[in-house]
Amino acid sequence: MSRSRLLLIVCLTITFAIAASAFRASLPSTAAVGSVAAAGQMLEPRSGHTATLLPDGRVLIVGGMRRNQDFYKSAELYDPATGKFQRTAGEMNDRRVGHIAVLLRSGKVLIAGGWIGQGATDSAELYDPTTQKFSAISPMTARRGNPSATLLADGDVLLAGGADHDSPGGVASAEVFHAATMTFHPVGAMHAGRVSHTAILLPDGRVLIAGGRGDKVNAKAELYDPKTVRFTETGAMITARYKHTTGLLNDGRVLIAGGSDERDWHGTMNSAEIYDPRTGKFTATSPMNHSRFKLPDEAVRLADGKLLIAGGSTEVEVFDPVSGKFLVAAGQMNGARHFMSETRLKDGRVLLAGGYPNNDQATSQAWIYRP
Numbered sequence: 001m002s003r004s005r006l007l008l009i010v011c012l013t014i015t016f017a018i019a020a021s022a023f024r025a026s027l028p029s030t031a032a033v034g035s036v037a038a039a040g041q042m043l044e045p046r047s048g049h050t051a052t053l054l055p056d057g058r059v060l061i062v063g064g065m066r067r068n069q070d071f072y073k074s075a076e077l078y079d080p081a082t083g084k085f086q087r088t089a090g091e092m093n094d095r096r097v098g099h100i101a102v103l104l105r106s107g108k109v110l111i112a113g114g115w116i117g118q119g120a121t122d123s124a125e126l127y128d129p130t131t132q133k134f135s136a137i138s139p140m141t142a143r144r145g146n147p148s149a150t151l152l153a154d155g156d157v158l159l160a161g162g163a164d165h166d167s168p169g170g171v172a173s174a175e176v177f178h179a180a181t182m183t184f185h186p187v188g189a190m191h192a193g194r195v196s197h198t199a200i201l202l203p204d205g206r207v208l209i210a211g212g213r214g215d216k217v218n219a220k221a222e223l224y225d226p227k228t229v230r231f232t233e234t235g236a237m238i239t240a241r242y243k244h245t246t247g248l249l250n251d252g253r254v255l256i257a258g259g260s261d262e263r264d265w266h267g268t269m270n271s272a273e274i275y276d277p278r279t280g281k282f283t284a285t286s287p288m289n290h291s292r293f294k295l296p297d298e299a300v301r302l303a304d305g306k307l308l309i310a311g312g313s314t315e316v317e318v319f320d321p322v323s324g325k326f327l328v329a330a331g332q333m334n335g336a337r338h339f340m341s342e343t344r345l346k347d348g349r350v351l352l353a354g355g356y357p358n359n360d361q362a363t364s365q366a367w368i369y370r371p
Helices: 003-026
Strands: 035-046 050-053 059-062 065-067 075-079 084-087 100-103 109-112 124-128 133-137 148-151 157-160 174-178 183-187 198-201 207-210 221-225 230-234 245-248 254-257 272-276 281-285 307-309 317-320 325-328 341-344 350-353 363-370
Touching: 035 075, 035 084, 035 350, 050 100, 050 341, 059 109, 100 148, 148 198, 157 207, 198 245, 245 307
Parallel strands: none
Antiparallel strands: 035 065, 035 363, 050 059, 059 075, 075 084, 100 109, 109 124, 124 133, 148 157, 157 174, 174 183, 198 207, 207 221, 221 230, 245 254, 254 272, 272 281, 307 317, 317 325, 341 350, 350 363
């Protein structure tokens, strides 16, 4: 072989190696962000349900629907030690979907609102892990379907917005559940009506509320201050969105990702932005690898500070605040699951359960994400 031909082969080999390396670098990384695998099935196919981590490490899964107008009163428990689901001893007093579930400091779980048929409800109940039963309590001050619920620093719960009838628009009213008296009391109204918005507790005790739909899908954001019991406007998001997700970063900033505009299925987004409480402003960050909506209200914060986002796609993504990028986990779910649940377990794994693909038939399938 001539020297010139050998040199040509060496050069081509190096060129192909560089190109292959660049191509691999352009692909979503999976090496450092874990994997997703199937992990059994719930006792019922569910979407629009809630999943709450209990003090003993089990996960309480409540309500939801099999399909439109086929709602559940039932609840079940997932035990990470066995990987099995089992029914609770009791059922809810009302069939509901799009409700809220909040673990109180007492260890009991507040269940409230949601849709019970053709309209929203103001009913509320408590789940007692000791007896595995539900008991009705005094109702909320308003009917709320798909409201937000935030556990405040003092142990009370802020419930804001939601739809009060079978329409796309949300209300501006809000109320606080006082855990000591087990009663609801109205607080000042938000500056915009909202449903399918997000609300997240900031390190200083205030609550950031963003997006949602009133008369239209909006980009407005505001802060609830439990000290003054008032809402004040803050900077607006870059993009109007609802049915999105949010997550608190270790440095106190807040990630907002995905969602949709008024076109709903035809307006899904992969864009993301970050809110800085110090400046009151939103700035754009790298987009997700997939457009997603009908997401869990809050992304799961992992032990290393990254945020896990699942739903709306067969793949799971993890946001890395250091690089500002979304990385795709290895493995896939068997459909683009909408209104699924995601719950971080005590050992750091994440239970992903239920949801529905691009039709209204929910699944009973569950998955486990391993960091």
